[in-house]
């Protein structure tokens with residue numbers, strides 16, 4: 281026996297780090313939450329893995345916004361159940377947890393329909409995850425879906441430096457959560473609870489941590505991010521415009537974005553920020569849902585199509601370079617052909633750089649579900665196709681107009697070709713460029729040379 285073998289034999293087998301696999305559905309706020317959950321679990325010795333086969337703990341961070349999103353969870357749980365059974369035969373454990381908006385909305389139902397699930401945790405109680413996990417391992421089927429009284433953000437760990445580095449040079453930062461608007465189609469006020477804004481000090485500290493971990497671009501998140509209002513260090517109430525001004529003073533932070541905004545919460549200070557702050561990207565995601573005043577009223581959006589268009593004109597007046605993106609719902613109960621044509625006209629007037637459009641999906645418990653005159657599926661499908669084809673044409677035209685422009689590009693990740701890097705334009709389109717000695721995290725000047733269907737091509741200059 282060689283010395284080395286003796287040495288190895290003497291050492292106890294290393295304890296295998298436990299692994300957590302998180303699958304994220306839905307919006308950016310869920311992406312942010314998944315990262316915070318992973319950070320919280322790392323304190324208990326869990327390492328993140330992107331291979332479900334290796335995981336001791338599997339979390340599905342779910343979305344309830346449309347029926348399809350919610351149903352996906354149950355089919356995934358079916359697959360996981362088989363995996364868990366196979367594991368048990370090998371004497372290995374696999375804990376399954378459901379978090380996020382389906383957990384909040386259908387917690388008990390999940391436990392009933394999916395016997396393999398060990399724990400269910402709503403979006404306001406993630407900080408109780410490590411404790412819930414201990415209870416689940418003791419054999420309990422845990423359900424935590426209270427709207428926690430304590431502020432979850434105070435209990436969640438700030439982004440970890442090493443993990444931030446792995447996650448890249450752009451990051452999400454949730455500043456506002458929940459919603460008090462109660463649009464008649466929407467589950468968010470029920471799944472995420474009442475509107476809460478994080479205080480400036482907490483947000484600043486988190487942004488600085490992200491920058492220490494190499495982040496150069498931060499996107500502030502909220503279901504109604506422009507309704508954010510927090511107490512400032514001066515004791516005054518601040519709005520999102522003030523917050524963006526303060527964040528643009530953070531050294532090393534090169535770019536700021538925010539999403540999602542509600543048309544009723546775009547105030548003068550935020551509009552002025554688009555004029556004054558070079559770090560604030562010229563991009564505004566401003567969902568309108570419909571161009572018909574009758575439907576907007578039934579949806580409880582509390583503004584008209586003309587008010588929406590006037591608002592966009594005001595922001596464009598101070599930032600002519602602005603790209604507008606939006607969300608649309610077709611086939612809301614009672615939507616006539618005429619209502620739909622009003623949506624098509626609004627799209628024609630605004631001109632979108634990007635957009636997301638959906639068929640109305642009935643959500644149990646929302647006022648829309650009890651309304652009369654639901655629109656037939658075939659009609660919804662036909663309207664969606666027409667709307668999407670118009671929006672796609674606008675997106676392509678917008679991209680074509682970018683060709684020839686010179687922009688500052690933040691390099692985010694390797695491209696598909698060797699020696700190619702990918703960043704995002706100020707207007708959020710992916711941009712491919714030859715690396716030419718530049719590195720991820722650099723901001724370089726490029727000229728856009730070509731526009732493909734989903735991305736731009738550019739060459740470095742200077």
Ligand code: SAH
Nearest residue numbers: 465466503540567607608609638639640641
């Ligand atoms: N707070 C944002 C929207 C968040 S939900 C706002 O008020 O604009 C994201 C998008 O999902 C919505 O803009 C809407 O277009 C879509 N959506 C929400 N509920 C829906 C439903 N029941 N059916 C279809 N689409 C829906």
Ligand code: SF4
Nearest residue numbers: 459461462463466468
């Ligand atoms: Fe849902 Fe309306 Fe709130 Fe947006 S504003 S999250 S659509 S209820």
Ligand code: F3S
Nearest residue numbers: 306307343344345381
């Ligand atoms: Fe979905 Fe919840 Fe976001 S319902 S869209 S994950 S807030």
